Amino acid sequence: MDRKRKENVRNSFWRNTVQKFMKHRVAMFSLVFLTVEILAVVLLPLLMDLDPYTTNVGCFSMAPDDRFLLGTDDVGRDVFSRLVYGGRVSILVGFVSALLSAVIGIPLGLLAGYYGGIIRMTIMRLVDIFMSFPAMIIQLVLVTVLGASATSVMLVIGLLGWTGFARLTYSKVISVKEQEYVEAARASGATNFRQMFQYILPNSLAPLFVQFSFSVASAILQESGLSFLGLGVPVPTASWGNMIYSAQSLSTLVYRPWMWVPAGMILVATVLSINFIGDGLRDALDPKMKI
Amino acid sequence: MNDSNALLAVQNVKKYFKGTKGCYVKAVDDVSFSVTKGETLGLVGESGCGKSTLGRTVLNLVNATEGGVIYEGRDILKLPQREMRMLRKKLQMVFQNPYSSLNPRMTVLEAVRAPLDIFGIGTKEERFERSRDILRYVGLDEYQMYRYPHEFSGGQRQRIVIARAIISEPDFVVCDEPVSALDVSVRAQVLNLMQDIQKERGVAYLFISHDLSVVKHISDRIAVMYLGKIVEISPKEALYDRPGHPYTQALLSAIPIPDTDIVRERIILKGDLPSPMDPPAGCRFHTRCRFATEECRMKEPEMRFDESGHGVACHRWKE
Ligand SMILES: Nc1ncnc2c1ncn2[C@@H]1O[C@H](COP(=O)(O)OP(=O)(O)OP(=O)(O)O)[C@@H](O)[C@H]1O
Ligand code: SF4
Ligand SMILES: [Mg+2]
Numbered sequence: 001m002d003r004k005r006k007e008n009v010r011n012s013f014w015r016n017t018v019q020k021f022m023k024h025r026v027a028m029f030s031l032v033f034l035t036v037e038i039l040a041v042v043l044l045p046l047l048m049d050l051d052p053y054t055t056n057v058g059c060f061s062m063a064p065d066d067r068f069l070l071g072t073d074d075v076g077r078d079v080f081s082r083l084v085y086g087g088r089v090s091i092l093v094g095f096v097s098a099l100l101s102a103v104i105g106i107p108l109g110l111l112a113g114y115y116g117g118i119i120r121m122t123i124m125r126l127v128d129i130f131m132s133f134p135a136m137i138i139q140l141v142l143v144t145v146l147g148a149s150a151t152s153v154m155l156v157i158g159l160l161g162w163t164g165f166a167r168l169t170y171s172k173v174i175s176v177k178e179q180e181y182v183e184a185a186r187a188s189g190a191t192n193f194r195q196m197f198q199y200i201l202p203n204s205l206a207p208l209f210v211q212f213s214f215s216v217a218s219a220i221l222q223e224s225g226l227s228f229l230g231l232g233v234p235v236p237t238a239s240w241g242n243m244i245y246s247a248q249s250l251s252t253l254v255y256r257p258w259m260w261v262p263a264g265m266i267l268v269a270t271v272l273s274i275n276f277i278g279d280g281l282r283d284a285l286d287p288k289m290k291i
Numbered sequence: 292m293n294d295s296n297a298l299l300a301v302q303n304v305k306k307y308f309k310g311t312k313g314c315y316v317k318a319v320d321d322v323s324f325s326v327t328k329g330e331t332l333g334l335v336g337e338s339g340c341g342k343s344t345l346g347r348t349v350l351n352l353v354n355a356t357e358g359g360v361i362y363e364g365r366d367i368l369k370l371p372q373r374e375m376r377m378l379r380k381k382l383q384m385v386f387q388n389p390y391s392s393l394n395p396r397m398t399v400l401e402a403v404r405a406p407l408d409i410f411g412i413g414t415k416e417e418r419f420e421r422s423r424d425i426l427r428y429v430g431l432d433e434y435q436m437y438r439y440p441h442e443f444s445g446g447q448r449q450r451i452v453i454a455r456a457i458i459s460e461p462d463f464v465v466c467d468e469p470v471s472a473l474d475v476s477v478r479a480q481v482l483n484l485m486q487d488i489q490k491e492r493g494v495a496y497l498f499i500s501h502d503l504s505v506v507k508h509i510s511d512r513i514a515v516m517y518l519g520k521i522v523e524i525s526p527k528e529a530l531y532d533r534p535g536h537p538y539t540q541a542l543l544s545a546i547p548i549p550d551t552d553i554v555r556e557r558i559i560l561k562g563d564l565p566s567p568m569d570p571p572a573g574c575r576f577h578t579r580c581r582f583a584t585e586e587c588r589m590k591e592p593e594m595r596f597d598e599s600g601h602g603v604a605c606h607r608w609k610e
Contacts, residue, residue, distance in 0.1 A: 183392075184384070184386055189377070189379035189406060190405070191376065
């Protein structure tokens with residue numbers, strides 16, 4: 001009986017949030033777009049005969065035709081297949097890196113904001129140190145040490161991305177912890193842990209969703225940045241990043257746009273739609289926003 | 292005053308906040324009083340005189356600068372954090388603003404059940420039933436338990452806050468202006484609810500308000516606070532009939548007496564409220580007191596009690 005009621009509670013909260021999210025047209029459109037995209041990169045390889053790796057001898061740099069939907073790249077691989085497989089990698093890198101950053105940054109920011117004092121000093125100093133590093137150079141060094149692979153790219157981007165989460169959580173927590181309901185929780189006998197995770201964190205989440213989406217988008221972009229320097233996801237594995245930057249030469253840029261324009265467009269579209277979803281979520285999660 | 296049957300004895304409590312330039316805001320300065328089981332002690336005073344700070348300090352929600360609060364034979368201000376936390380089951384608080392004292396992310400049921408969850412009281416089913424019963428008792432329907440606080444009016448929210456404060460069956464609840472944020476039309480209902488709760492459960496209240504007429508309605512005894520000090524404390528009737536302190540007299544003269552022809556002389560306080568950073572020497576009230584003498588400017592008056600337990604901190608009381 002009680003359990004059933006509890007589910008009702010959760011349902012009503014989520015129903016409420018979902019309803020509000022659905023009113024947010026741009027976010028809704030972005031969500032549909034991203035869902036379709038993720039379904040496509042996951043399912044297409046199972047449904048179609050896609051081969052991103054074979055170099056088709058004699059078919060280098062071919063313009064799109066009915067055999068190669070988006071043409072071939074300069075070693076004769078099918079661009080459309082690479083776009084789909086590259087999407088799997090890029091999106092995965094984005095989400096896993098952002099998740100890693102959030103899992104490190106949010107608890108640290110929460111501790112710093114809640115306890116203050118020496119804990120705050122230590123954590124925020126660590127944030128400053130991390131932020132003063134030129135991230136790209138550290139990433140290059142780390143990838144070189146770990147060896148270039150999709151896993152090390154995720155790890156490196158994720159490990160260096162926590163500062164944004166920590167800062168944002170910290171600044172939100174120091175205002176939320178002054179709220180009367182936190183003092184009320186303390187007056188009711190709540191432990192520090194309960195105050196942090198049941199009262200402060202849930203009320204600090206909304207901007208973190210936006211940060212998360214930004215972080216996913218940024219990780220996707222960082223992967224392409226690393227690819228540009230030859231330290232992203234290594235070929236022959238495809239990623240949108242290495243597709244764009246494998247077409248570095250001026251002649252490719254000007255005369256063979258099919259090699260990079262689709263990857264570039266889908267990258268931008270993905271990054272934008274993730275950010276819009278973050279915006280929509282922020283508004284939907286705000287309990288004071290009426291539908 | 293006889294402390295032996297006191298539920299809670301506050302002894303020489305001080306709370307100074309660090310202000311600017313090394314100054315201290317003496318929000319609460321050497322306050323002592325006690326509360327007996329099941330009574331309501333009203334605490335009145337102007338805005339900024341330290342009422343909320345006193346309430347918070349008594350419950351050890353802010354660290355006292357000095358002093359002690361004796362409850363069940365122990366000074367709770369000196370308890371380790373863990374033991375203090377366990378005592379909070381018995382010492383609860385109702386806050387002034389029902390709009391900000393409920394977690395917006397918790398349903399009413401979760402909010403009210405929180406003290407039971409925190410102290411692990413009862414089984415899951417029992418907690419649910421107790422929460423439902425107490426919400427019914429304060430006047431909410433069962434279907435409303437799954438809603439979030441923003442869906443309720445101020446009066447309803449304060450009922451929820453009250454339910455949360457009494458669900459763990461406390462002995463003592465600090466009520467910090469529980470009705471002043473509410474519409475006048477619902478104030479009486481909430482006050483009556485609080486009185487009913489007291490009658491049925493024997494809980495003692497420290498009832499803070501800046502409104503003497505509200506305090507008069509609900510209190511057994513009343514303490515009057517001025518600039519961080521209690522200047523008069525007394526059973527309600529004595530305080531209203533024979534106010535001893537010039538400050539109390541001034542406060543009382545400002546409320547109209549209904550249904551009588553008595554025209555009370557309206558005492559206008561001269562001057563502004565001095566800053567709690569730099570309270571006047573001697574009697575803190577001397578800058579605004581019409582009876583002030585040289586002694587008042589030099590020497591701080593001690594609280595003196597008569598046989599009836601009426602205490603006044605004034606050199607010229609009963610002159
Ligand atoms: N956290 C704090 N830091 C510094 N000064 C404080 C703090 N809290 C309260 N004060 C000061 O202590 C004094 C007493 O404040 P308090 O809130 O206890 O007054 P109050 O009697 O409850 O007033 P009100 O009727 O407005 O609620 C005020 O001068 C206030 O500025
Ligand atoms: S001690 Fe003196 S100044 Fe203070 S209230 Fe009494 S008469 Fe007035
Ligand atoms: Mg106050």
